[in-house]
Amino acid sequence: MEFFERFAIPHPSPAIYASMVVIALTVIAIIAGLTYFKKWGYLWREWLTTVDHKRLGLMYIISAILMLFRGGVDAIMMRAQLATPDSKLLDAQHYNEIFTTHGVVMIMFMAMPFIFGFMNYIVPLQIGARDVAFPRLNAISFWLFFMGAMLFNISFVIGGSPDAGWTSYFPLAGTEFSESVGTNYYMIALQISGLGSLMTGINMITTILKMRAPGMTLMKMPMFTWSTLVANLIIVTVFPVLTVALAMGTMDRLFATNFFTSSNGGMDMLWANLFWVWGHPEVYILILPAFGLYSEIISTFSSKNLYGYTSMVASMVIISVLSCLVWAHHFFTMGQGAASNSFFSITTMAIAVPTGVKIFNWLFTMWKGKIRFTVPMLYSIGFIPLFTIGGVTGVMLAMSAADYQYHNTMFLVAHFHNTIIPGVVFAMLAGLTYYWPKMFGFMLNERIGKWTFWALSIGFVLAFFPMYITGLDGQARRMYTYSESTGFGPLNMLSFIGAGIMAIGFVLIVYNIYYSIRYAPRNIGSDPWDARTLEWATHTPVPEYNFAITPAVNSVEPFWDAKKKKHVLFPEPLKKIHMPNNSGMPFILSAIFFVWGFSFVFAIWPLVIIATLGIFACLASRSFENDHGRYISLEEVEETEEKLGGAKK
Amino acid sequence: MKELFPAKQVMGFVFSLILTAIALLVYFLDLSFTAGLTILVVTAFVQALLQLVVFMHAGETKDKWAIYGNVYFMILIAMITIFGTLFLFVWDM
Ligand code: HEM
Ligand SMILES: [Cu+2]
Numbered sequence: 222m223e224f225f226e227r228f229a230i231p232h233p234s235p236a237i238y239a240s241m242v243v244i245a246l247t248v249i250a251i252i253a254g255l256t257y258f259k260k261w262g263y264l265w266r267e268w269l270t271t272v273d274h275k276r277l278g279l280m281y282i283i284s285a286i287l288m289l290f291r292g293g294v295d296a297i298m299m300r301a302q303l304a305t306p307d308s309k310l311l312d313a314q315h316y317n318e319i320f321t322t323h324g325v326v327m328i329m330f331m332a333m334p335f336i337f338g339f340m341n342y343i344v345p346l347q348i349g350a351r352d353v354a355f356p357r358l359n360a361i362s363f364w365l366f367f368m369g370a371m372l373f374n375i376s377f378v379i380g381g382s383p384d385a386g387w388t389s390y391f392p393l394a395g396t397e398f399s400e401s402v403g404t405n406y407y408m409i410a411l412q413i414s415g416l417g418s419l420m421t422g423i424n425m426i427t428t429i430l431k432m433r434a435p436g437m438t439l440m441k442m443p444m445f446t447w448s449t450l451v452a453n454l455i456i457v458t459v460f461p462v463l464t465v466a467l468a469m470g471t472m473d474r475l476f477a478t479n480f481f482t483s484s485n486g487g488m489d490m491l492w493a494n495l496f497w498v499w500g501h502p503e504v505y506i507l508i509l510p511a512f513g514l515y516s517e518i519i520s521t522f523s524s525k526n527l528y529g530y531t532s533m534v535a536s537m538v539i540i541s542v543l544s545c546l547v548w549a550h551h552f553f554t555m556g557q558g559a560a561s562n563s564f565f566s567i568t569t570m571a572i573a574v575p576t577g578v579k580i581f582n583w584l585f586t587m588w589k590g591k592i593r594f595t596v597p598m599l600y601s602i603g604f605i606p607l608f609t610i611g612g613v614t615g616v617m618l619a620m621s622a623a624d625y626q627y628h629n630t631m632f633l634v635a636h637f638h639n640t641i642i643p644g645v646v647f648a649m650l651a652g653l654t655y656y657w658p659k660m661f662g663f664m665l666n667e668r669i670g671k672w673t674f675w676a677l678s679i680g681f682v683l684a685f686f687p688m689y690i691t692g693l694d695g696q697a698r699r700m701y702t703y704s705e706s707t708g709f710g711p712l713n714m715l716s717f718i719g720a721g722i723m724a725i726g727f728v729l730i731v732y733n734i735y736y737s738i739r740y741a742p743r744n745i746g747s748d749p750w751d752a753r754t755l756e757w758a759t760h761t762p763v764p765e766y767n768f769a770i771t772p773a774v775n776s777v778e779p780f781w782d783a784k785k786k787k788h789v790l791f792p793e794p795l796k797k798i799h800m801p802n803n804s805g806m807p808f809i810l811s812a813i814f815f816v817w818g819f820s821f822v823f824a825i826w827p828l829v830i831i832a833t834l835g836i837f838a839c840l841a842s843r844s845f846e847n848d849h850g851r852y853i854s855l856e857e858v859e860e861t862e863e864k865l866g867g868a869k870k
Numbered sequence: 871m872k873e874l875f876p877a878k879q880v881m882g883f884v885f886s887l888i889l890t891a892i893a894l895l896v897y898f899l900d901l902s903f904t905a906g907l908t909i910l911v912v913t914a915f916v917q918a919l920l921q922l923v924v925f926m927h928a929g930e931t932k933d934k935w936a937i938y939g940n941v942y943f944m945i946l947i948a949m950i951t952i953f954g955t956l957f958l959f960v961w962d963m
Contacts, residue, residue: 426940430933430936431933454940454943457940457944458943458944458947459947462951488959490959491955491959494955494958494959498951498954498955542946542947545947545950545951546950546954548954549954549958556963557958557959557962557963558962558963560957560962561957561958561961561962564957
């Protein structure tokens, strides 16, 4: 009996029991549905074993949207709790767990897979490649991310969620103050999905450096590909720091080592240090691909090429270095001296300069352009002023002396949501709307899309701008309640209303997908937006080999040149095509990783050992496997191309 | 004969054993904390580069600029991280 007791939730509530029932019912419904419609084979052949970058990209995006809703429910609960003073809706412990899982889910399991989804889907198409450099490694990345996310998500029904914040500072996150297994989940789930991110980083860098179509020099790469390259360079640089920090934290919790303890020679501040050495570059890992998407969208819908291409590239490269030079601005108040604080203040302010350069480039791209106000463009236009406000408040926070006032108040919370929501979330929704026709062969409804944009923007302003004021008035972050005499009540109620309006916006997205599946016309061709870069030169639906003929590139916008300047995009004849084979190994390996992680969380050592052996068995079997891929015959290529409207347009 | 004998690899192997031995000495000799850690950091960096160049064949292909470019970038950031941390917690605390 004792063995099973630790799987129980330490702080149960009716809501958690209800979610247990819902989760169980959903799992049963999915299994029953798959069996009834005889879809198991289809699922295995077409999705679980696929190494196709497009399908992996879609699976990333679908997972990200699911996680957006999970994190969103946490957010609504937090705002509901804070809407009125002295609220009893949630207790302190429950509130702690919710803000922790909200942060982790949104950053690691919503924003990261969303950008990975776009990188996977679009980069090979943009550079004229058939797949990424290491397709099977790519599948392993996805499944590791997926299993990490699932492991993290089961924490709230088995054993209890982490409750030490998404930053998980020690000594609070140590065993002394966080007794439940929650923080073990944090350490291990992030470790597993972090491995996946690191592999994606290597994969994307190699793909971009080695697999560009002939003629595409580095300075002729589309901006989204450039942003992907820089973001992945940062990933490969800083994720190892997170890996090591998580490993040390895990050892502190499970093996009683003393890396981050406050006694026995440990140094708790070192965790905060290592966390932010990864954590600040991480926010740029998120924002750079978002910038890349905005660049594509703004240029397409202004019917102009991107202004200041070289300075766009240069500013990203400068950001990649600077973003690793500013991490201490997250703990100005930790007790170091004025010299180091001043240094990190100045580097932090400096990073606003290359960011500002990009803002001006987008404005100049729109300047005198023929602007089409489509949904993706609306998001991009909304992004510019809203994100700028976030950047400006960032510079306020960057002044270390002033930060003693702002630090860990709602002002900080307002700042980073002000950068992440208009910056990253809007970019993801803009990108989703923009690339939807390429992915699924029909457009999302524009009218509902515009409603969504306005709901999200108005909701965002109402939800987060009041926090700047309450923050300056002294409302601390991560406090589960406040007394009426503080006067924070009305503005927090306003925030709650804003959050509700945002929730309506997110529901509208789902409704839009449903509505468009039913009613949207399907005869939209392969280039519905009149776009400029190579991904739009493919057929819709994109055949598994992407391009029947490797495109020839002459400029940054080869597809535009093919349409307007008679550039010949596909000069060569059709040939047979070499493609990678599907494989079940990535899924199996990652499933074993899930078991490994779970048994690690609960310190079930025999199972840990068995799973570790299983992981090594998978790796070894790969070494002995002889897999040279397969060929799609010329006839088959011709047939597919014929059906899709011809290889040469 | 010369092409058949992997002299570079054998030398590399011996050298990496020596580096490991030096690092191990820190445990047996009675060094100061700073001296011991300096030896560990230096041998670790040399060891990593050795593995990269000799056994992972960096620099043997046409795209060696990309590989070395990445490595230099990583080293730069690693140095920033180490010295930044020392700045924060040792020299300015
Ligand atoms: C002009 C650019 C920016 C500057 C100068 C800036 C500055 C800062 C500073 C000084 C802090 C720490 C404040 C404190 O803890 O008291 C901070 C926190 C934060 N910033 Fe920014 N920032 C900028 C852009 C961004 C962007 C683009 C993102 C994300 C996409 C972002 C995300 C965050 C997050 C997530 C936190 C706080 C996390 C936490 O403590 O939980 N920032 N920023
Ligand atoms: Cu930061």
